[in-house]
Amino acid sequence: MSGHSGYHARTAFGRVINTIEETLIAVLLGLMTLVTFVNVVLRYGFNTSLIWGLEVTLILFAWLVLFGISYGFKVTAHLGVDALTNVFPPAGRRVLALIAAACCIVYALLLLKGAWDYWAPFAALQPTEGRWFPTGFTEGVRDRAFYVTDQVPMLGMFRWLEDAINYGEEYEKLPRVIPYTILPVGAALILFRIIEATVDLFLGRRDSLIASHEAEDAVEEAAARAKEA
Incomplete structure (x- = not known):
């Protein structure tokens, strides 16, 4: 059940998120390629360059990485070590997978709190109180809305900010x-x-959060092709 072929959005909300996610990943990758290509042509062909090209590429790459993390959970593409869990019977593996999933949820909640607390001052908003879990919003934190990028020019569509x-x-x-x-x-x-x-683990729609046995599958597939040849 691992792999991207096993994923199907089961709700309208899931389908919308899936479409946005995959579209943004494709657009980010395309823009990175385009900006890099243009910069190479300008540098070697015209002895100039887009001064903001590198910074934009780094920003796009950061966005791509974070979208890629969530996409990896969706298509069961994250790598993991299952040598120990495979010793257990199927029921035991399922319990361990659910425990791992619960740990991942706690980690993701902490990550979300930290992400908000870091980003909020740049948006003239307040970070949350509480060291581990939000207990409210901090007051009196100086905003950082005046911070700007090093080279990326201001776009007219964001002047309202x-x-x-x-x-x-x-x-x-x-x-x-x-x-x-x-x-x-x-x-x-x-x-x-x-x-x-x-939820899929709990309902038995998948058996793991990680991609398992992909190396063995690739070897078997290569061997099968060799026999056919």
Whole structure:
């Protein structure tokens, strides 16, 4: 049941999230390739470059990584070691998988809290109180909405942020709140995918959170092809 072929969104909300997720991953990968290609052509063909190209590529890569984490949970693509759990009978493996899933949910919740607390000041919002779990919102934390990227130019579509969070001050570069938005969004998506996978584990729709025996499957597939040849 592992692998991307086994995933099917079972609700309208799941289908919407799935479409957005896969579209964004494709767009991010395409933009990274395009910006890098253009920079190479400009550098070697015209002895110039996009001064913001490297920073944009790094931002896109960070977004791609965080979306990729949640996508990996969705398609059961994360690697893991199952040498110990395979010693147990199927019922024992299922219990251990559910325990692992519960640990992942706790970790994802902590990750979401940390992501929000880091991002919130850049959006002129307040981080949460509580060291481990949110117990409210902290008051009086100085916002960091005035922080901008190093080289990425300001886009007109985000000018509304100047009045919304920067007290009417004009941004010369793209504010960091934009690229940092992936932190709470990515963490929330990871939590959603882990909960979804845990429900599937509980209902018996899948048997693991990790990709198992892919190396053995690849060897068997190669051997089968060799015999056919």
